[in-house]
Amino acid sequence: MIEIKNLTKSFGDHLIWKDVTFNIEDGETLAVIGKSGCGKSVLLKHITALLYPTSGKVYIDDHDLFTLSYSELRKxxxxxxxxFQGAALFDSINTFENVAFPLRYFTDQSEEEIRRNVQEALELVNLGGAGERQTSELSGGMRKRVGLARAIILKPQYLLYDEPTSGLDPQTSDEINELILNMADTMDITSIVITHDMHSVLSIAEKVAFLDDQRLSWFGTVDEMKESDYPPLVDFITASEYKIKAI
Amino acid sequence: MEAIKQFGQYSLLLFQALRSITEFSTYRKNLFSEFIKIGYESIPIMLLTGFFTGAVLTLQTAYQLDTDLFPKTIVGSIVAQSIVIELAAVIGALVLAGKVGARISTELGTMRVSEQIDALESMGFNSVTFLVIPRVLSGIFMFPVLYVFAAVTGVLGGVIIGAVDGILPSAEFMIGARSFFNPEAAVFGILKSLVFGFVITSISCFKGYFAFGGAEGVGNATTQATVLSCMYVILADFVLAAILL
Structure with a gap:
């Protein structure tokens, strides 16, 4: 379970958001939505302590993340x-090695086991034949799928997605949404998805956190969101619906 | 104030690297790859640098000592001693600040702005162990080796240009080189190149590791890494000379 309590973040004098509080239960998929620049990715980076808050706490399975030693944090x-948003693939190694990377350093698997597991992960993201390709040869959608294969290779308890469908065509976006749903169902993973794509939210999320006006402005289930008459949320959804219709 | 903050950040990065230096299995593979990139791949440029430094120094020394007051062998003495004690290490380091330092800061800076370093950290890696330690260790180990290449070809450049230009025969050059040669000068040169290796790679790692702001940020980091490396090489050269000579 992930608990976020009274989290406030500023960069210098610039307040990003304050007093953000919510929980994510095991097995849930939460979508964090909001306008560009509202601090969604910043929030995500606090959940793995890649950024530290100005104040507040994040608990991962009751561990107070920001008080852990570095070695405990790594565990x-x-x-x-x-x-990651741009997939953050290591460009000095090929697709196969990117996915194999965590296995080589964190497990004692033999070369044959690594080969089998990487191939399985690549097939899961429909890239079974792309192992030998350099990451620079991959399209945006393919890069994100390789990033996803790398993210799931160690069978994590939690999966964090930063704008998984941004910059992708609708068809590839749907494929990524399908994959996210598939991960949540088959691997029983708790997921947090950062997005401003309402189509994705409706396809994959169970709960929604809406960041607006430098705070967590709304939190609830997808069904509650559909029924909500909270003006900023309604405006955000309406703007997205126009976009979807325009496409 | 900014300089103090930067120095603090640099010291913390080195402290973090030093603390995890025992995690050899994490950086073993990168260490060997950096030995190749920093060491092996820099041999040609160090051979060229050494050769032409020795050649130019021979021409200029002969030009300035164009008198019957000194024997011709003095050219060999001056060139060999200058190359071994100073020029092979310092000019070599300045060239390597451009080649090795710029590569390191660009590589790490690109990894930073494209979130590859975040990706490493989020997987549970110690990115400093993985990225910084192998580069700095390779600098410390490989710069002295490269110095030896530059020093040998520097003297060779002097011998060849001395003979070809009719300044003095090779045998006389070598008599001069041997007559005043002090082995401590070579030890001093090796020590200096080791320090320069540390200075260049650690500054470049620091600038690249903390780069920000996209392509422009990486460009700035690389420029700063190269300029600072050159400045601190010259400063370290002075400090070492003051302490050890």
């Missing part, structure tokens, strides 16, 4: 898989 981080 907690191993429970997470993260798909």
């Amino acid at each position: 907690i981080r191993k429970r997470f898989g993260t798909l």
Whole structure:
């Protein structure tokens, strides 16, 4: 379980958000939505302590993340898989080695086991034949799928997705959404998805956190969101619906 | 104030690296790859640098000592001693600040702005152990080796240009080189190049590791890494000379 309590973040004098508080139960998929620049990715980076808050706490399975020693923190981080916005693939090695990377350093698997597990993960993201390709040869959608394969290779307890469908065409976005749903169902993973794509939210999320006006402005289930008459949320959803219709 | 903050950040990065230096299995593979990139791949440029430094120094020494007051062998003495004690290490280091330092800061800076370092950390890696230690250790081990290459070819450059230009025969050059040669000068040169290796790689790692702001940020980090490396090489050269000579 992930608990976020009274989290406040400023960069110098610039307040990003204050007093953000919510919980994510095991097995849930939460979508964090909000306008560009509202601090969604900043929030995500606090969940693995890649950034530290100005004040507030994050508890991962009752561990107070920001008081842990670095070695304890690294153990907690191993429970997470993260798909970064630009996939963050290591460009000095090929696709196969990117996915194999955590296995080589964190497990004692033989070369044959690594090969089998990487191939399985690549097939799960529909990239079974792309192992030998350099990451620079991959399209945006393929890069994100390789990033996802790398994120799940150690079978994490939590998966964090930072804008998994941004910059992708609708068809590839749907494929990524399908994969996220598939991960949550088959691997019983707790997921947090950062997005401003309402189509994704409706496809994959169970709960929604809406960041607006430098705070957590709304939190609830997807069904509650559909029924909500909270003006900023309604405006955000309406703007997204127009976009979807325009496409 | 900014300089103090930067020095603090640099010291913390080195402290963090030093604390995890025993995690050899994490950086073993990168260490050997950096030995190749920093050491092996820099041999040609160090051979060229050494050769032409020795050649130019021979021409200029002969030009300035164009008198019957000194024997011709003095050219060999001056060139060999200058190359071994100073020029092979310092000029070599300045060249390597451009080649090795710029590569390191660009590589790490790109990894930083494209979130590859965040990806390493989020997987549970110690990114400092993985990225910084192998580069700094390779600098410390490989710069002295490269210095030896530059020093040998520097003297060789002097011998060849001395003979080809008719300044003095090779045998006389070598008599001069041997007559005043002090082995401590070579030890001093090796020590200096070891310090320069540490200075260049650690500054470049620091600038790249904390780069921010996209392509422009990486460019700034690389420029700062190269300029600071050159400045601190010259400063370290002075400090070492003052302490050890």
